[in-house]
Amino acid sequence: MGKPDARTRLNVVNDHQPARDFNLAERLAQTPILTPLDYDRDGKQDGFLRLYYSGETNGYGYVPIPVICISNGEGPTALLFGGNHGNEYEGIVGLMSLARELEVSDVRGRVIIMPSLNYPAVMAGTRASPLDGANLNRSFPGSPSGSPTQVLAHYVSTVLVPLADLVIDLHAGGRSAHFVPCSIVQEARDPHEAAGLAQVAEWFGAPVSFVSVGKGRGGSLTLAGECMRQGVICLTAELGGGETMSPQGLALARDGVTRVLNRIGILPFCDVPAATATRWVRKGPENRLHAHVAGIFEPRVSLGDTVAAGQLAGLIHFHDLPMAQPDEVRFEVSGAVLSLHIPALVGRGDELCTVVSDVG
Known part of the structure; x- marks a missing residue:
């Protein structure tokens, strides 16, 4: 160099x-x-x-x-x-x-x-x-x-x-x-x-x-x-x-x-x-995807994946209600997955992932 x-x-x-x-x-x-x-x-x-x-x-x-x-x-x-x-x-x-x-x-x-x-x-x-x-x-x-x-x-x-x-x-x-x-x-x-x-x-x-x-x-x-x-x-x-x-x-x-x-x-x-x-x-506030319910988060994407608005990001399972259908979490914007939440157990308001879009 x-x-x-x-x-x-x-x-x-x-x-x-x-x-x-x-x-x-x-x-x-x-x-x-x-x-x-x-x-x-x-x-x-x-x-x-x-x-x-x-x-x-x-x-x-x-x-x-x-x-x-x-x-x-x-x-x-x-x-x-x-x-x-x-x-x-x-x-x-x-x-x-x-x-x-x-x-x-x-x-x-x-x-x-x-x-x-x-x-x-x-x-x-x-x-x-x-x-x-x-x-x-x-x-x-x-x-x-x-x-x-x-x-x-x-x-x-x-x-x-x-x-x-x-x-x-x-x-x-x-x-x-x-x-x-x-x-x-x-x-x-x-x-x-x-x-x-x-x-x-x-x-x-x-x-x-x-x-x-x-x-x-x-x-x-x-x-x-x-x-x-x-x-x-x-x-x-x-x-x-x-x-x-x-x-x-x-x-x-x-x-x-x-x-x-x-x-x-x-x-x-x-x-x-x-x-x-x-x-x-x-990346702005709209790029952050949050949990609206508490439970066990099952991601359906990986780091770096390209995703579209409306696509399934994951499921939140209700561990205290085993017969209840899991809550579907869907992306609100399109882009690439920059970060993913690690602990499977999430609370309401936890950030699940961040999606970013290209500049230009």
Whole structure:
């Protein structure tokens, strides 16, 4: 892969970069999280952020959140996150592997890697933090005086995101769903930003990509929404699901991230496979198919299938009424199946699958 010229890199990433006049020392003083690393120092550092938390069995201890910073001179800064939800594993493993392999001499600029961002949830194997039951990816911009999850979200929002030119947040379907590996970008504010977001997704090279349209920049809530509120390019990816380890998703976590870092000039000399063309699709609220009754869901389609409006998506069987006919669930729109619910037992309102349609 050839090294892109500086004009290409800067046009895509830096035109909406955050202001660089903020005082890092002041931001660090405003968070209760202790940072043992010096983000401004060249070299390869690894350690643990200290999120102090008074629990039942550890009244005066802290939660250790792994962080790796690799810096070498001038250049862009990338933040790489896995484990935003604790039971989504491809990003966690892919970023740990990348952190071990990268050397200072490989880097131009700075890479900050947090493979297990929501460390309490990762250790518990849960989507939300066991400390407070909160979903980190619905907690931004957070609060320095809130619950542990809110404190962590505040640290990311006020200390880390302002350092960044680019953020990559790696997810999967967790316990609830399987996904066709895909990348997601937020709705842009102008055509130039839209082109930059699309370019990063194409470099990442997921089989499917789409623009997330909805809440984000105003109240933030998600990490991607907070990044866009601050004017920082963010790519989110869904890489598998079922609390398993998808080989395809893991390879995409490694290769996709490395490709993007190469193209923006942070890893200018790395050798990674060329990206395959991504399929741009659209997804809105109307593309989500939900259960309107509770029961046992029997899908009649598979991931990636092409489906038509009115086609049978599956049956919901009433396990408490064995002689009752199952409820038929039919697709409301045509397209391709992007995700499927995993647990067979569903409740009213559960999302059963998502259907996407091609852009254009």
